[in-house]
Amino acid sequence: MSRTKKHPMPCQPVEERIKNFSEVALGYDEQTAIAEAKRCIQCKNPRCVQGCPVGIDIPQFIQKIAEGDFESSIEILKSKNSLPAICGRVCPQEDQCEKLCVVGIKNEPVAIGRLERFVADWERVNVKPKGKQVTEGKKVAVVGSGPAGLTCAGELAKMGYKVTIFEAFHQPGGVLMYGIPEFRLPKKIVEEEINSLLDLGVELKTNVVIGQTITIEELFAEGYEAVFIGSGAGLPYFLNIPGENLNGVYSANEFLTRVNLMRAYLHPDWHTPIKVGKKVAVVGAGNVAMDAARTAKRLGAEEVYIVYRRSEEEMPAREEEVHHAKEEGIIFKLLTNPVEILGNEEGWVTGLKCIKMELGEPDSSGRRRPIPVEGSEFQLDVDGVIIAVGQGPNPLIPRSTPSLETSKWGNIIADEMTGKTSMEGVFAGGDVVTGAATVIKAMGAGKNAAIAIDQYLKNKG
Amino acid sequence: MNKILEKKVLAPTLKQIVVNAPLIARKAKAGQFVILRVHERGERFPLTIADYDREKGTITLIFQEVGASTKLLGNLEVGDVILDLVGPLGKATKHPHAKRVVCIGGGVGVAPVYPEAKELYENGVEVISIIGARNKDLLFYVDEMKKVSKELYITTDDGSAGRKGFVTDALKDLILSGMEIDCVIAIGPMPMMKAVSNLTKEYGIYTIVSLNSLMVDGTGMCGGCRVTIGNEVKFACIDGPAFEAHSIDFDEQMRRLRMYQEEEKLVDCKCGEAEKNVEN
Ligand SMILES: Cc1cc2nc3c(=O)[nH]c(=O)nc-3n(C[C@H](O)[C@H](O)[C@H](O)COP(=O)(O)OP(=O)(O)OC[C@H]3O[C@@H](n4cnc5c(N)ncnc54)[C@H](O)[C@@H]3O)c2cc1C
Ligand SMILES: Cc1cc2nc3c(=O)[nH]c(=O)nc-3n(C[C@H](O)[C@H](O)[C@H](O)COP(=O)(O)OP(=O)(O)OC[C@H]3O[C@@H](n4cnc5c(N)ncnc54)[C@H](O)[C@@H]3O)c2cc1C
Ligand code: SF4
Ligand code: SF4
Ligand code: FES
Numbered sequence: 001m002s003r004t005k006k007h008p009m010p011c012q013p014v015e016e017r018i019k020n021f022s023e024v025a026l027g028y029d030e031q032t033a034i035a036e037a038k039r040c041i042q043c044k045n046p047r048c049v050q051g052c053p054v055g056i057d058i059p060q061f062i063q064k065i066a067e068g069d070f071e072s073s074i075e076i077l078k079s080k081n082s083l084p085a086i087c088g089r090v091c092p093q094e095d096q097c098e099k100l101c102v103v104g105i106k107n108e109p110v111a112i113g114r115l116e117r118f119v120a121d122w123e124r125v126n127v128k129p130k131g132k133q134v135t136e137g138k139k140v141a142v143v144g145s146g147p148a149g150l151t152c153a154g155e156l157a158k159m160g161y162k163v164t165i166f167e168a169f170h171q172p173g174g175v176l177m178y179g180i181p182e183f184r185l186p187k188k189i190v191e192e193e194i195n196s197l198l199d200l201g202v203e204l205k206t207n208v209v210i211g212q213t214i215t216i217e218e219l220f221a222e223g224y225e226a227v228f229i230g231s232g233a234g235l236p237y238f239l240n241i242p243g244e245n246l247n248g249v250y251s252a253n254e255f256l257t258r259v260n261l262m263r264a265y266l267h268p269d270w271h272t273p274i275k276v277g278k279k280v281a282v283v284g285a286g287n288v289a290m291d292a293a294r295t296a297k298r299l300g301a302e303e304v305y306i307v308y309r310r311s312e313e314e315m316p317a318r319e320e321e322v323h324h325a326k327e328e329g330i331i332f333k334l335l336t337n338p339v340e341i342l343g344n345e346e347g348w349v350t351g352l353k354c355i356k357m358e359l360g361e362p363d364s365s366g367r368r369r370p371i372p373v374e375g376s377e378f379q380l381d382v383d384g385v386i387i388a389v390g391q392g393p394n395p396l397i398p399r400s401t402p403s404l405e406t407s408k409w410g411n412i413i414a415d416e417m418t419g420k421t422s423m424e425g426v427f428a429g430g431d432v433v434t435g436a437a438t439v440i441k442a443m444g445a446g447k448n449a450a451i452a453i454d455q456y457l458k459n460k461g
Numbered sequence: 462m463n464k465i466l467e468k469k470v471l472a473p474t475l476k477q478i479v480v481n482a483p484l485i486a487r488k489a490k491a492g493q494f495v496i497l498r499v500h501e502r503g504e505r506f507p508l509t510i511a512d513y514d515r516e517k518g519t520i521t522l523i524f525q526e527v528g529a530s531t532k533l534l535g536n537l538e539v540g541d542v543i544l545d546l547v548g549p550l551g552k553a554t555k556h557p558h559a560k561r562v563v564c565i566g567g568g569v570g571v572a573p574v575y576p577e578a579k580e581l582y583e584n585g586v587e588v589i590s591i592i593g594a595r596n597k598d599l600l601f602y603v604d605e606m607k608k609v610s611k612e613l614y615i616t617t618d619d620g621s622a623g624r625k626g627f628v629t630d631a632l633k634d635l636i637l638s639g640m641e642i643d644c645v646i647a648i649g650p651m652p653m654m655k656a657v658s659n660l661t662k663e664y665g666i667y668t669i670v671s672l673n674s675l676m677v678d679g680t681g682m683c684g685g686c687r688v689t690i691g692n693e694v695k696f697a698c699i700d701g702p703a704f705e706a707h708s709i710d711f712d713e714q715m716r717r718l719r720m721y722q723e724e725e726k727l728v729d730c731k732c733g734e735a736e737k738n739v740e741n
Contacts, residue, residue, distance in 0.1 A: 275724070
């Protein structure tokens with residue numbers, strides 16, 4: 001008989017973890033993984049697979065875990081997902097594979113994500129890397145080394161193309177490296193998983209900004225026969241309220257980049273500084289906001305607020321992140337909208353003026369529209385504010401590539417299935433097309449584009 | 462790539478290096494900059510491309526050692542390699558149609574104003590230059606600026622060279638002499654740019670400055686470089702760094718530059734003669 005609940009994930013105790021940046025969730029051991037794998041009833045028509053954007057053969061890889069054959073399990077996983085240690089950690093499983101699991105109808109679904117993480121971690125410890133392979137096919141350029149670009153590059157290399165990734169930053173990984181914090185996704189794991197992908201024969205050029213250093217057109221002139229754009233949605237939105245440029249106000253992107261990519265939590269040993277207040281308000285309630293809030297806590301903020309204009313039900317963050325944030329003492333100020341950031345004479349933040357909201361009729365997103373409650377303004381005393389209300393696509397590529405069609409929000413317009421854009425030989429996928437979404441969706445888009453690029457180059461002859 | 466080919470000490474804390482960077486040299490235009498990282502644990506920080514040679518594939522950087530990152534760069538010698546170097550970033554400066562432009566460089570700002578003056582000169586525009594420094598030992602690029610200028614004025618705070626006073630004093634003299642000025646380009650410390658902007662606003666002269674905001678990525682990704690211009694917020698790294706001066710909130714910019722004053726001191730005392738990155 002299957003147990004009714006998932007095997008719990010061992011975690012670092014709250015009191016300890018809010019003082020360090022080590023990973024919070026510690027992972028299953030072999031016994032727990034096998035026991036959890038046995039909860040899967042091995043459906044003939046597995047619904048879970050439909051929920052996975054890259055179509056992993058979920059019952060098969062789980063079956064192999066149940067048998068204790070981890071090596072076969074990882075092979076099954078890797079045939080569809082080249083970054084399983086990452087996805088097992090950060091996929092919003094409750095909205096994807098696990099949402100559709102039949103066990104989940106009466107009980108808790110099978111912990112697919114945790115099992116995926118378990119085998120991926122087992123492989124990193126127990127299986128030796130194969131070493132760098134060499135490819136000699138047609139040249140393809142990939143812009144951006146986030147999950148979309150990495151996946152597209154890996155798939156193309158497997159097909160024998162000679163792929164070069166161009167990355168603006170000094171390190172590859174995109175949001176995996178600069179956005180998602182160490183305590184949720186250790187950077188060593190990201191590095192290892194990227195390296196095994198690059199070993200398929202992909203060349204990586206960091207410190208190249210496409211649109212500035214080289215344009216898309218120039219890539220073709222240099223002999224690349226197709227281009228995949230996976231440049232993400234990195235442009236931070238602000239609230240456009242008074243006081244937003246006061247000292248002590250960050251975009252979540254800047255705050256997290258300083259801490260993750262530039263390791264400001266190790267300042268002054270690492271040279272990039274960060275200012276965290278004693279009381280910090282984070283505006284927004286997505287994964288980005290939770291990451292910023294939990295990071296601020298670890299950097300020593302005594303009180304950290306999540307300020308969100310809708311209610312708990314509408315919060316876009318993963319369940320697990322909200323749960324961990326609450327455990328760590330993050331204070332949720334829901335149905336609360338910031339209207340002004342207050343500052344002192346020297347220009348430092350001293351407070352956040354807010355207004356209470358109530359929910360009205362559903363709006364175009366289907367969620368109930370928050371309406372301000374008249375006369376309910378109040379002030380939160382804070383000395384740090386982090387804005388995490390979303391990101392748009394970066395304008396550098398569209399600006400320098402006039403023949404590339406974009407939407408009015410600046411997203412590159414691309415075919416949903418193939419990633420084909422308005423420009424011959426140019427494909428795009430991931431956040432730059434969809435707006436901020438998920439790691440696994442970006443990977444799915446990268447993979448589909450690789451298939452389409454292969455077809456395009458074969459037809460071209 | 463990124464190998465230092467030449468190094469010159471222009472003044473005790475003012476250095477010039479020529480770096481092998483063919484991809485950047487091929488594209489560089491006046492007004493653009495690079496972002497560097499000199500050390501594994503180092504910051505990313507911006508420097509203007511003071512000059513470039515497309516044929517040789519080199520760029521020239523001139524910098525003042527003010528803190529840890531610029532000191533670490535200053536410690537590198539010919540043959541050393543800059544760990545990370547990315548660019549050209551920012552927009553090329555858009556010069557208005559003009560017959561006569563006054564180019565003003567204050568302190569290390571002479572480095573970024575030089576490529577502007579040179580480009581204008583090559584396009585047949587008459588360039589009048591003013592360069593200012595605290596004293597005569599801190600002056601540099603005098604000959605270079607002379608070559609591209611019809612007239613060159615020097616000011617020093619202590620009068621040890623040229624006219625005693627600030628660059629704005631020299632500019633005011635020119636304006637009062639009745640010279641017709643179509644545009645002023647002023648680059649230097651924020652207070653200097655503010656003073657120039659206030660002066661030219663009074664006389665209605667179109668003015669461009671180049672902002673040296675704090676930056677992380679330089680690609681529009683963090684918003685740390687934001688600047689209020691009129692009612693709009695712009696990102697200096699992708700919308701600038703050069704902007705029309707008269708509606709910039711200079712006080713906000715000066716305040717934002719002070720954001721990490723205390724933290725910067727902590728690094729300074731620790732880094733010392735850190736390891737260098739030698740090409741292998
Ligand atoms: C803080 C945070 C937490 C998140 N948490 C989760 C989570 O828990 N689960 C989840 O599924 N998703 C999460 N997401 C969303 C997820 O990370 C993204 O949807 C995903 O990374 C998008 O992948 P991408 O490859 O399209 O772009 P990105 O990961 O953004 O990568 C784009 C890359 O392109 C580079 N680039 C951009 N422009 C250029 C250029 N002109 N030239 C060269 N290179 C360029 C960038 O530097 C970057 O490396 C989170 C996002 C953030 C910011
Ligand atoms: C687009 C752009 C182009 C630039 N071009 C040049 C150049 O060609 N030559 C050059 O010498 N400098 C230039 N700068 C400034 C240079 O980036 C800073 O001096 C440098 O980052 C300081 O780093 P640090 O670690 O050495 O000093 P820090 O320890 O960070 O700072 C030391 C002191 O310098 C001040 N400071 C810090 N950052 C800046 C800044 N961005 N501007 C002015 N003062 C600052 C601090 O407030 C502090 O008082 C440019 C800046 C920008 C944004
Ligand atoms: S990749 Fe994500 S959606 Fe697919 S099975 Fe793994 S956890 Fe589920
Ligand atoms: S739906 Fe659930 S029980 Fe069925 S195969 Fe998928 S994981 Fe196993
Ligand atoms: S430096 Fe990050 S947006 Fe300009």
